[in-house]
Amino acid sequence: MPKTESQNPPLPKAFDLRKNVVLIAKELLGKLLMTSIDGQTTGGMIVETEAYSYRERGCHAYQGMRTERNKIMFEAGGIAYVYLCYGIHNLFNVVVNENDKADAVLVRALQPVEGEELMKSRMKTSSLKRITSGPGKLTKALGIDRTSNGKNLSSCELWIEDGVTIRKKEIVSAPRIGIDYAGEDAKLPWRFFIKDNEWVSKM
DNA sequence: TAGAGGATTGAT
DNA sequence: TCAATCCTCTAC
Numbered sequence: 403m404p405k406t407e408s409q410n411p412p413l414p415k416a417f418d419l420r421k422n423v424v425l426i427a428k429e430l431l432g433k434l435l436m437t438s439i440d441g442q443t444t445g446g447m448i449v450e451t452e453a454y455s456y457r458e459r460g461c462h463a464y465q466g467m468r469t470e471r472n473k474i475m476f477e478a479g480g481i482a483y484v485y486l487c488y489g490i491h492n493l494f495n496v497v498v499n500e501n502d503k504a505d506a507v508l509v510r511a512l513q514p515v516e517g518e519e520l521m522k523s524r525m526k527t528s529s530l531k532r533i534t535s536g537p538g539k540l541t542k543a544l545g546i547d548r549t550s551n552g553k554n555l556s557s558c559e560l561w562i563e564d565g566v567t568i569r570k571k572e573i574v575s576a577p578r579i580g581i582d583y584a585g586e587d588a589k590l591p592w593r594f595f596i597k598d599n600e601w602v603s604k605m
Numbered sequence: 606t607a608g609a610g611g612a613t614t615g616a617t
Numbered sequence: 618t619c620a621a622t623c624c625t626c627t628a629c
Contacts, residue, residue, distance in 0.1 A: 471625060488613050488614080490621065579613095580611085
């Protein structure tokens, strides 16, 4: 039987709009990112995130720069911001904060928990090894593309639910990847991942 | 409207 | 280390 909107769990507390995007990026670790496409469910535990705020240069919406691509970031939190990177990869972000405060959390890696066979099929591999260890890979494995842009994260096709609680001492912070253009802001330790987790990208 | 560059990935 | 690949943004 197809899922309905009301059957999905409410968004986890990580989406509390009063919280800072950096705090939310840490709290998303351990949560489950799930998709249900054509009745087939896939999903994984979030093991790596990066925080982006309109206040710093690494962010697409730096200083309130609103474009056709990033306009979704300016909406109220709890929706998906999916964009194409390098012309090839779809990258998935969780929009947080209030209207016009364009903060988002990039999900960089997952640990598969459901639909492993379908994910392997989508990745055209017979091995589960590292198929969701990277922002471009996890979207492909879960079937996320730009049609998911702006989608509510309590929808029946794409949602986040509570998983396991990650203790503070298990969370490692580091500078974000691939934003050298952001100058000093590139050094902000806003990349978070679960210590010793084999699914984290670029160990 | 043209040109440059990019929150990546996989092959070599 | 480099190519793939194409959307987005900026400059003119």
